[in-house]
Amino acid sequence: MNRMLSLLASGALLLAVAVVPASAEERTIFGTIVRLDAADRTLTVQDGKGAMWNYKVDGDAGISLANLEEGDRVSVTIGRATPLNMITAADRLRKGDRVIKIPF
Numbered sequence: 001m002n003r004m005l006s007l008l009a010s011g012a013l014l015l016a017v018a019v020v021p022a023s024a025e026e027r028t029i030f031g032t033i034v035r036l037d038a039a040d041r042t043l044t045v046q047d048g049k050g051a052m053w054n055y056k057v058d059g060d061a062g063i064s065l066a067n068l069e070e071g072d073r074v075s076v077t078i079g080r081a082t083p084l085n086m087i088t089a090a091d092r093l094r095k096g097d098r099v100i101k102i103p104f
Helices: 002-019
Strands: 027-037 042-047 052-057 073-078 090-093 098-102
Touching: 027 052, 073 090
Parallel strands: 052 090
Antiparallel strands: 027 042, 027 073, 042 052, 073 098
């Protein structure tokens, strides 16, 4: 009887763990700034495949756009977990996210 309960408990634990989806990791886009509006806190980055990625930088994100200009190569990292089905071409950049200028 004890063995049966132990097996049932183990099976229930394995089932519970298997149902929980794994969290997505941060993601980074590399590309060139093709549009930048520092006043509106928006930028558009074109990646190597030609896809356009539009970003709106939150005021408290800690990301300065002052040292960036159109034509700069950058990496844009969304620092929070983002499920694969939630990756879009338009994202808000929040605290913990990064925009880093890449030297040529």
